[in-house]
Amino acid sequence: MTRWGLVIDTDRCTGCGACAVACHAENNIQTVGEEEAAKGRAMHWMRIERYYEGTFPDVRVRFQPVLCQQCRQAPCEPVCPVYATYRTPEGLNAMVYARCIGTRYCANNCPYTVRFFNWFSPEFPEPLQRQLNPDVSVRPAGVMEKCTFCVQRIQDAQDIAQDEDREVRDGEIRTACSQSCPAQAITFGDLDDPASRVSQMAEEQRATRLLEDLSTEPSVIYMRGGR
Amino acid sequence: MSNAVARSHEEQLIRPLTAFRPKLFVGSLVTGLLVGLLFYSWGYQIVNDIGVAGINRPVFWGFYITNFVFWIGISHAGTLISAILRVTQAEWRRPVTRCAEAITTFALMIGGLFPLIHLGRPLIFWYMVPIPTGRGIWPNFRSPLMWDIMAITTYLLGSLLYLFLPLIPDMAILRDRAMKVSPRSVRTLFFRVMALGWRGTPQQWHSLEAGIRAMAVIIIPVAVSVHTIVSWDFAMAVQPMWHSTIFGPYFVVGAIYSGVAVLMVAMYLLRRGLGIGEYLSDKVFNNLGLLFLAFALMWGYFTFAEHLTVWYGHEHAEMTVFNQRISGEYAWVFWTMIVTNVVIPLSVLPFPKGRSPLGTAIVGLGVLVGMWIERFLIVVGTLRYPRLDFNVGTYSPTWVEVGILVGSVGLFVFLYFAFVQTTPIVSIWEVREGHHLEVKARMQHLAAAKEEPHV
Numbered sequence: 261m262t263r264w265g266l267v268i269d270t271d272r273c274t275g276c277g278a279c280a281v282a283c284h285a286e287n288n289i290q291t292v293g294e295e296e297a298a299k300g301r302a303m304h305w306m307r308i309e310r311y312y313e314g315t316f317p318d319v320r321v322r323f324q325p326v327l328c329q330q331c332r333q334a335p336c337e338p339v340c341p342v343y344a345t346y347r348t349p350e351g352l353n354a355m356v357y358a359r360c361i362g363t364r365y366c367a368n369n370c371p372y373t374v375r376f377f378n379w380f381s382p383e384f385p386e387p388l389q390r391q392l393n394p395d396v397s398v399r400p401a402g403v404m405e406k407c408t409f410c411v412q413r414i415q416d417a418q419d420i421a422q423d424e425d426r427e428v429r430d431g432e433i434r435t436a437c438s439q440s441c442p443a444q445a446i447t448f449g450d451l452d453d454p455a456s457r458v459s460q461m462a463e464e465q466r467a468t469r470l471l472e473d474l475s476t477e478p479s480v481i482y483m484r485g486g487r
Numbered sequence: 488m489s490n491a492v493a494r495s496h497e498e499q500l501i502r503p504l505t506a507f508r509p510k511l512f513v514g515s516l517v518t519g520l521l522v523g524l525l526f527y528s529w530g531y532q533i534v535n536d537i538g539v540a541g542i543n544r545p546v547f548w549g550f551y552i553t554n555f556v557f558w559i560g561i562s563h564a565g566t567l568i569s570a571i572l573r574v575t576q577a578e579w580r581r582p583v584t585r586c587a588e589a590i591t592t593f594a595l596m597i598g599g600l601f602p603l604i605h606l607g608r609p610l611i612f613w614y615m616v617p618i619p620t621g622r623g624i625w626p627n628f629r630s631p632l633m634w635d636i637m638a639i640t641t642y643l644l645g646s647l648l649y650l651f652l653p654l655i656p657d658m659a660i661l662r663d664r665a666m667k668v669s670p671r672s673v674r675t676l677f678f679r680v681m682a683l684g685w686r687g688t689p690q691q692w693h694s695l696e697a698g699i700r701a702m703a704v705i706i707i708p709v710a711v712s713v714h715t716i717v718s719w720d721f722a723m724a725v726q727p728m729w730h731s732t733i734f735g736p737y738f739v740v741g742a743i744y745s746g747v748a749v750l751m752v753a754m755y756l757l758r759r760g761l762g763i764g765e766y767l768s769d770k771v772f773n774n775l776g777l778l779f780l781a782f783a784l785m786w787g788y789f790t791f792a793e794h795l796t797v798w799y800g801h802e803h804a805e806m807t808v809f810n811q812r813i814s815g816e817y818a819w820v821f822w823t824m825i826v827t828n829v830v831i832p833l834s835v836l837p838f839p840k841g842r843s844p845l846g847t848a849i850v851g852l853g854v855l856v857g858m859w860i861e862r863f864l865i866v867v868g869t870l871r872y873p874r875l876d877f878n879v880g881t882y883s884p885t886w887v888e889v890g891i892l893v894g895s896v897g898l899f900v901f902l903y904f905a906f907v908q909t910t911p912i913v914s915i916w917e918v919r920e921g922h923h924l925e926v927k928a929r930m931q932h933l934a935a936a937k938e939e940p941h942v
Contacts, residue, residue: 300543300880309877326875335725341632342614342624359624361614362537362607363632364547368870369724373545373878377607379538401536402607471874474725 263351264409265451266435267461268325269483272445273308275323279437279446280306283327286410286436288396290382303376305407306437325446327437328353328374328407329470329478336366336375344404351451351479352409362402371471375406409448410435430456451479496918497660500911503761504661510760515904521897528890529604537607541885545878546870550888551605552720554895556862557745558598559639559717560738564746565591566646567710568778570703579774581921582766582913586757587750588650589912593902594749595643597895602635604891631719638716642709649702652695656916659685677909714742721865727804728797728869737789741858744782744828748854751779753903755848757912766913769843776842779850783832790829790861807872817868820860827857 283289283306292301309324334353337345344360345353367375381401384392392398395412399405414433421428430449438446449458458481461467466485469478532539542549565587572580603612615636617626626633662678662685669675685691718738721729731737751772758767794813797805812821832850835841841850871880906912 296538299541300545301538302544309875311877324877326877338627338629339631339724341627341630341636343627359614360608361611363602363605364542364607365630365632365720365724367544367547368726371725371874373873373875376544377547379543380536400608401538404607 261349261452262450263452263479264330264414265351265449265458265462265479265481266327266330266409266438267447267449267458267467267481267483269443269445269447269461270322270324271466271483271485272443273323273325274443275308275310275321276442277308278440278442279325280304280308282436282440283407285391286393286396287408288382288392288398289376289405290378290384290399291388292379296379301377301379303378303405305374305376305405324482325437326372326374326470327480328409329372329476329480330407330409332477332479333475335369335371335474335476339365339369341365350414352411353406354411355405355408357397357399357403357405360403362404364404366404371474371476375404378403378405492922496922497915499763499765500913500915500918501661501664503763503907504909504911508760511904511908515901518897518901518904521894522901523894524890525894525898528887528894532604532887532891533609537605539885539887541883541888543880543882545873545880546867546882548605548866548870549882550863550884550892551601553859553862553866554892555598555601555605556717556738556866557859558594558601558895558899559714560742560745560858560862561749562591562594562598562642562646562746563710563714563739563742564594564750565589566642566649566706567591567743568746568750570649570706570710573699573703574707577774578921578924579771581917582763582768583750583754583771583775584917585650585653585910585914586753586912588646589903589906590746590749590753591646592643592650593899593906595639595646596902597899599639599643600895602632631716631723634716635720638709638713642706642713645702645706645709649699649706652699652702653914653917654681654910655683655685655695656687657911657914658682659687660915661911711739714739717742721869726869727802727872727874728808729865731793733789733793737793740782740785740789741861744779744786745855745858747775747779747782748851748858751775751847751851752855755844755851757907758844761907761912763913766918767844772844772847773839773842776836776847779847780832780836783829783836783854787829787833790825804872804874807876808869811872812864812868817864821864824857824860824864827853828861 283304284291287305289303289305292303296302306325306327309326311322311324313320313322330351330353332351334345334347337347337353340346341363342359342361344356345366346356348354362377364377367373367377378399378401382398393412395416410433413435417428417433421432428450430453433448435446435448438448447457447461449456451459451462453459461483462481464483466483467481468484469481472478540549540551542551569580569584569587573584603609606612614624615626615633619625628634658678658681662675662682665672665675665678715735715738718734722731722734724730754767754772754775758764794809797809811817831853835846835850840846867882871882873879
């Protein structure tokens with residue numbers, strides 16, 4: 261069985277934000293504008309969180325890219341009254357936009373705060389509408405959205421593999437964030453395949469998960485070691 | 488003599504329905520405008536999308552859910568209190584039950600609006616209703632929101648029935664009187680329909696009493712379940728200071744507390760406005776004041792227990808929310824709540840003079856404000872501080888949210904004014920029955936006293 265996972269090496273991350281930009285472009289995420297962003301309504305499925313370690317003058321900035329953790333025990337799923345968010349057999353927390361009625365309960369119950377709500381209808385000012393990804397739907401107002409692990413790319417690769425009568429190869433699928441990371445800090449793959457790069461990295465000493473004590477069993481693994 | 492007394496009761500209690508009261512008229516007009524404000528604001532939000540409210544990320548819930556919990560809490564005034572008093576056969580309940588039950592029904596109707604108001608896509612709210620359609624979609628019964636729908640619908644239907652059953656004989660009295668005056672008017676037709684052909688036969692009385700008795704027993708667990716489930720909207724989530732096991736009973740106590748508060752205010756206004764002090768007497772205020780005091784103590788105890796355990800556990804995420812309340816940005820809100828909900832009630836209600844109509848009404852107003860604050864602190868206080876510190880947020884409501892809050896209060900008062908003008912707010916037949924029972928008891932006492940000297 262497949263279980264998609266993502267490994268982020270925070271020791272490599274430079275905090276450049278290329279992943280966040282690539283994610284916007286790939287997934288048709290609306291840019292809300294200055295005024296709305298000031299109200300806390302900015303939408304970035306992938307964001308770089310900054311944390312400061314140590315006391316002055318010995319201060320160090322840590323960058324932590326945070327996206328939907330695709331939890332195996334996802335707190336967001338059971339609370340949705342209309343099954344708009346659910347678990348796929350391949351371990352993704354899927355969103356069915358057409359079902360979502362906007363109770364926003366899922367977002368309240370997400371300990372990682374990675375769910376984003378469309379407060380208004382999305383607008384893509386000229387010429388941005390020309391770069392919309394035809395493989396991804398544009399979400400209307402009143403609907404919740406979040407990282408999908410670039411499910412359209414997963415599906416595409418699976419279709420090709422099926423046509424060629426073979427399994428999807430490790431490394432064949434790259435999420436937009438992983439593809440655009442100049443430091444190559446992000447790796448995507450199948451956690452259930454013991455030979456895959458992600459599962460080998462997950463075995464390493466540096467591997468950790470975010471808010472692990474909540475037993476959400478995230479599919480995103482952070483590598484974090486020395487300096 | 489007994490009949491004459493009964494007739495004077497009837498006259499006094501029916502007068503508010505027939506006499507023109509300028510104050511009531513102006514009141515209806517003003518609250519009617521507020522109802523307009525409610526629907527204008529809501530309409531504005533539907534047309535321009537939910538973004539016109541001040542909610543954001545991470546404060547996804549704001550005034551709307553606060554109002555929802557507040558109004559559902561208020562609804563525990565009536566039915567629960569009147570059911571308990573009926574089941575325990577407290578005689579002084581007779582003039583209180585109906586005005587309390589009406590509070591329940593109207594507060595529930597308004598509370599039930601808020602989950603719809605707060606939806607991102609309110610026009611497809613019916614996705615939450617279990618209708619077997621070709622869409623092949625079935626609601627998720629694991630979600631506390633679905634439990635809410637089930638519980639609140641049950642409670643609303645139960646409360647309507649519980650309000651309506653004791654109304655039937657009074658509607659028959661009104662019908663009989665109206666038939667004599669103007670048999671063809673719309674008002675008469677209304678009373679005829681509402682009286683359901685009541686003739687007052689012994690068999691009808693028997694069925695009615697059996698029905699009321701059954702409903703009084705059934706409605707108590709339903710009411711308790713409703714606010715428990717509302718609390719579980721929060722307690723089932725893993726967020727700091729939401730994930731608490733005592734939230735169920737804590738919310739039920741808070742709900743009844745705010746319910747008694749609104750009942751005290753309503754009774755005071757009814758007594759002043761309609762001149763029915765004979766029924767809503769000082770004794771009634773005194774007794775309800777004692778109940779009020781008991782709930783003030785219970786609420787204070789729960790609040791103390793909830794905060795002490797969080798502080799003693801000293802978990803990082805919980806303490807962030809806790810500190811904000813006790814000494815942080817929302818400290819002034821929190822301490823206002825402690826003053827209105829604990830300090831004032833406990834320094835007024837223990838004294839017989841404090842349990843006067845005016846005293847209890849003033850305490851009641853304070854408690855209403857305090858209980859709204861409590862819900863606000865729970866909803867917004869927690870959401871502002873997510874576990875990942877990077878995402879700390881802020882919240883300030885827009886005019887739409889304020890308009891809907893003010894409008895909902897207006898709608899409540901408007902409905903209540905309308906109710907006062909179409910039904911006797913004090914149950915005529917129940918007061919009459921109470922009078923009969925009292926006379927009977929006195930006669931027996933006299934008879935017993937006559938026999939005694941021989942022993």
